[in-house]
Amino acid sequence: MIVRMRNPDATHQLSGPLSVGEMLERLDVLPHTVLVIHDGELVTADHELPDDAEVEVRSVISGGAAGSSCVVCRVPAVIEEPRHRAAWCPDHFVEHVQRQVRKAIDHGHGLADGERMFSYDDRLLVAVSGGKDSLALWDVLLDLGYRVDGLYVGLGIGGYSARSGQTCRRFAERRGATLHEVDLAETYGYTTPSGASVAGRSTCGVCGLSKRYVFNRVAVDQGYDVLLTGHNLDDEAATLLGNLLRWHDDLLARQGPVLSGVDGRQARKCKPLYRLSEREMAAYCVVRGIDYVVEECPLVAGNSGHEQKAALDVLEAGSPGVKAQLLFGFLDRQERVAASAPSPGADVGSCQRCGMPTTTDVCAFCRQRERILAALPVLPSRAAV
Numbered sequence: 427m428i429v430r431m432r433n434p435d436a437t438h439q440l441s442g443p444l445s446v447g448e449m450l451e452r453l454d455v456l457p458h459t460v461l462v463i464h465d466g467e468l469v470t471a472d473h474e475l476p477d478d479a480e481v482e483v484r485s486v487i488s489g490g491a492a493g494s495s496c497v498v499c500r501v502p503a504v505i506e507e508p509r510h511r512a513a514w515c516p517d518h519f520v521e522h523v524q525r526q527v528r529k530a531i532d533h534g535h536g537l538a539d540g541e542r543m544f545s546y547d548d549r550l551l552v553a554v555s556g557g558k559d560s561l562a563l564w565d566v567l568l569d570l571g572y573r574v575d576g577l578y579v580g581l582g583i584g585g586y587s588a589r590s591g592q593t594c595r596r597f598a599e600r601r602g603a604t605l606h607e608v609d610l611a612e613t614y615g616y617t618t619p620s621g622a623s624v625a626g627r628s629t630c631g632v633c634g635l636s637k638r639y640v641f642n643r644v645a646v647d648q649g650y651d652v653l654l655t656g657h658n659l660d661d662e663a664a665t666l667l668g669n670l671l672r673w674h675d676d677l678l679a680r681q682g683p684v685l686s687g688v689d690g691r692q693a694r695k696c697k698p699l700y701r702l703s704e705r706e707m708a709a710y711c712v713v714r715g716i717d718y719v720v721e722e723c724p725l726v727a728g729n730s731g732h733e734q735k736a737a738l739d740v741l742e743a744g745s746p747g748v749k750a751q752l753l754f755g756f757l758d759r760q761e762r763v764a765a766s767a768p769s770p771g772a773d774v775g776s777c778q779r780c781g782m783p784t785t786t787d788v789c790a791f792c793r794q795r796e797r798i799l800a801a802l803p804v805l806p807s808r809a810a811v
């Protein structure tokens with residue numbers, strides 16, 4: 427059989443028949459770190475693979491164990507989630523994902539009594555990268571009937587950006603949804619790689635600041651009520667651990683699935699996937715037939731978030747649910763102290779260059795952009811913003 431591993435990519439030939447569990451053992455792969463796809467279907471550890479099988483093994487992070495029939499309808503399960511001590515068939519797994527998103531929207535951490543992340547009257551903008559999380563989020567919200575458009579930011583990272591943009595466009599077309607696109611080079615005069623080469627800070631730092639700015643700018647300029655991102659449980663737990671390890675008090679104070687906006691200049695931001703793991707989101711895309719970009723950003727090497735994720739995976743494998751306990755436990759405690767915190771936006775002024783909210787004279791994005799443009803050769807396409 428031919429086994430194609432994705433992320434990192436490799437191809438292996440094995441002789442069969444073998445069960446999925448045996449195949450993974452031969453490849454020295456921990457079952458709970460991957461999703462196995464055979465004939466377009468997600469398969470579990472006891473599924474038999476014939477000698478001529480072609481199998482894809484997708485790396486995803488988070489914990490798993492055996493469980494082979496759907497907890498709702500008892501037909502064979504396609505995914506298990508030890509954190510919930512459950513396994514599901516495709517239809518009931520989709521329901522599970524929708525239920526978790528519903529719970530985040532209606533009763534998520536950081537919401538006051540009766541408050542929701544957003545309502546059916548709100549115009550929502552979801553930032554889509556072409557990856558599994560943000561496309562799955564868009565898909566779930568469309569299915570739940572929300573008014574939600576997409577935003578893709580072209581970061582100029584070669585073929586990776588080209589494929590990501592294509593994937594978002596195809597998804598939007600398939601769902602008949604509206605996708606906004608902003609190209610960083612066309613609109614702001616630099617790409618993530620060119621900016622990072624002269625900005626004197628990490629690639630992910632330049633990229634993150636640029637994305638956050640563009641997300642907010644589009645949301646505000648186009649009159650959206652709420653900006654959504656696809657951050658999942660693994661992302662949030664890893665960020666939390668990183669912030670705890672370095673005691674970034676300011677970031678810890680702001681970490682959460684809901685960030686309120688500032689009077690028409692800063693959109694409210696929400697993360698409706700914070701209750702769902704990376705592995706669940708990958709499985710959702712496979713079950714729903716959503717084509718997503720599996721490859722990782724080629725510039726991400728050395729990004730410290732990966733270390734935190736790897737460390738949490740080791741803990742999760744030994745104690746399923748420990749990631750969620752860390753994150754939700756923190757958010758529970760944060761809610762208890764929130765009442766005494768100063769209201770956000772109290773000391774926020776306007777950037778002298780672009781008018782967007784900032785606590786300094788010129789916002790961090792405009793300062794970074796000025797440094798980058800001063801050091802880069804002038805591009806003919808650079809538009810004044």
Ligand code: AMP
Binds near residue numbers: 560655
């Ligand atoms: P990341 O910072 O790459 O982990 O991505 C976090 C979230 O930011 C994703 O789930 C998306 O919602 C959003 N995002 C990342 N990259 C892009 C992009 N190029 N365009 C639009 N949204 C993005």
Ligand code: ZN
Binds near residue numbers: 496500501516
């Ligand atoms: Zn079922």
Ligand code: ZN
Binds near residue numbers: 780782788
């Ligand atoms: Zn500015």
